[in-house]
Amino acid sequence: MVFGGFINWLRNLFGSKRNISLGIYGCTNVGKTTLANKIALDFTGETVGKASPIPHETRFVQKKEKVDIKNDGKKLSINILDMPGLETKIDYRKFLKYGMSRATAKERAKEATQGVVEAIKWLSNVDTVLAVMDSTRDPLTQVNITLLGNLEARKIPVILVANKTDLKNSRPNQIKEAFPQYPFVSVSALKGENMDQLYDAIIKHARKSK
Amino acid sequence: MRLKLDFISSDNLDGKSEDKKINFILKKVRDGSILVMDGVMKPEEEMNLIKETMRRVDNGFPGIEICSLKKELKGMKLFFDRVSERRERLWSWLTNAPTETSLKGGITLIGPAKIIKKIKKNPDSFSVITEV
Numbered sequence: 147m148v149f150g151g152f153i154n155w156l157r158n159l160f161g162s163k164r165n166i167s168l169g170i171y172g173c174t175n176v177g178k179t180t181l182a183n184k185i186a187l188d189f190t191g192e193t194v195g196k197a198s199p200i201p202h203e204t205r206f207v208q209k210k211e212k213v214d215i216k217n218d219g220k221k222l223s224i225n226i227l228d229m230p231g232l233e234t235k236i237d238y239r240k241f242l243k244y245g246m247s248r249a250t251a252k253e254r255a256k257e258a259t260q261g262v263v264e265a266i267k268w269l270s271n272v273d274t275v276l277a278v279m280d281s282t283r284d285p286l287t288q289v290n291i292t293l294l295g296n297l298e299a300r301k302i303p304v305i306l307v308a309n310k311t312d313l314k315n316s317r318p319n320q321i322k323e324a325f326p327q328y329p330f331v332s333v334s335a336l337k338g339e340n341m342d343q344l345y346d347a348i349i350k351h352a353r354k355s356k
Numbered sequence: 357m358r359l360k361l362d363f364i365s366s367d368n369l370d371g372k373s374e375d376k377k378i379n380f381i382l383k384k385v386r387d388g389s390i391l392v393m394d395g396v397m398k399p400e401e402e403m404n405l406i407k408e409t410m411r412r413v414d415n416g417f418p419g420i421e422i423c424s425l426k427k428e429l430k431g432m433k434l435f436f437d438r439v440s441e442r443r444e445r446l447w448s449w450l451t452n453a454p455t456e457t458s459l460k461g462g463i464t465l466i467g468p469a470k471i472i473k474k475i476k477k478n479p480d481s482f483s484v485i486t487e488v
Contacts, residue, residue, distance in 0.1 A: 234406050235419030235469035252415065259410040266407045286477045288422045292406065295399025324479075 165212060166352050168224045169272030171265065173289050174201040174231030176280040177309040179208070181335035182228035186210045188341065194228050200244050202258035204230050207268060217345035222352060227272060230261030232289050269296060274303045274352040276344075281308040281318040281332060285325070294325060303353045308332040311339060359471070359488050360388060366395040374401050378408050381466055386417055390467035390486075396424040397464060405466075421472035423482045427461035 170178045179197040186194045195208040208228040215222045238248075238255035246254065275297055279285050297304045306325055308318035311334045318332035331347050333340040362384055369377050378401070384391055397405065402422070409420050465475075465484060474485040 232406070233419070234409060234422055236410070236413055237418035237469070238415065255413070259413045262410045263407050266403055269403070284476075286479070288402075288424065288475070288477070289406075291424075292399055292402045296403050299399050 165223045165225045166273045167227055167271060168348065168352065169227045169229055169268060169275045170278060171229050171275050171293055172231065172278035173280075173287065174233055175199070176231070176278045176283075177335050178231065178278050179204050179228050181276070181278055181307065181309060181333070182208065182210070182226050184335045184338055184341060185215070185344075186213060186226055188338075189213050189215055194226055201240065202231060202236070202254060202261065204228060205254070205257040205261035206230065207261075207264055215345050215348060217342055217349060220346075220349045222349045224348070224352070227268065229265040229268060230258065232262055232265060232293060233258075234289060236262070269300065269302070272302060274305070274348070276307050276348075277304050277328075278307045278309050279321050281310050281316040281321060282313050285321040290325075294328070303351050304328055305344075305347050305351055306330045307344065309335055312337045359486060360390065362389045362391050364391055364393045366393070369393065369395070374404060377401070378405050381405065382408060382412060382420075385420055385466055385468050386412070388468060388471065390465065390471065390484075393464040393466070395464065396426045396462035417468070417470070419469045420466055421469050421475055421484075422464065422466045423475045423477055423484070424464040425462050425480065425482065 170182050172178050177197070179195045182194040183197060186192055190210065190213055192210070194210045195204055197203065207230070210226040210228075213224050213226055215224055236255050236258045238251040241251035241254050242248065277290070277293060277297070279290060294304065306321060306328045308316075308321045308330070309332075310316055311318055311332050321332075322330045329347050329351050331340065331344045333344050335341075369380070372380065377397075381391060382405075402424075405420075405422070413419050465482070467484075467486075471486050471488055472484055473487045476483045476485075
């Protein structure tokens, strides 16, 4: 429909949504759910989901709505959206190593593929994104590059979060150097280190909802 | 064991709709080929490629490995590239229609995850480890 986009823009401009949808994106096992839980625990006393060392523990979008983030006298109301990990491949055989039966592993792999599709679809509905990366791993993966390119194309504000800084081989600076154009915070969601800086960055960079 | 590499020129994919491009790529990769393409996909196209890959994952096809190097444009080429991109986006925004796109300068490698075990990427190069 001609001018459909313009009409949507006008509709969004005069919309009355109040909370900012904060999408937590990244590859599998970078600590997205641990981070979502830490944010939710700090401000609501409740968690968002179960974190696990087994890949694809989060296979559906997990939400915690109306979380009021406060830091340094400033406040922001957000909906936390903890996304399934993004991957270009999911092999059910990987889950067999964790003691799962073949049938369970296949089912988990199937759900995981659906989770990735769901996470990608949600890119149209998030206002701001925390792009979480494991600071012990190489950040220059195609998934990270594609994710950041998409957010840029959609003009969605993004904050890079280098997680797992409590680990000995953590090198958060390599993330900063790989993607110098984005706001950057390094944290340990597990230990709760540097979370104030993250809250400050969210309040500063989050876009008012569409 | 054999390893099949398909080198695809940008002419082969230019002008194809996004769906056709993704179908073409996934058919080749599912058949076991590693594609080396002249050009890079747009981030939106690449995300849709990942989405479509996930829909097609099964016990025999665990997915893909992908890596690209974008040619950094400078001077007037960068200026005209940006003008062209903005024109496409404005049209897409006004009409809600998907854009028919051409590949941008660079190189892309896409292959079956069953064969490609690791891709090590640097800012201006990448190496691929396969197991056949």
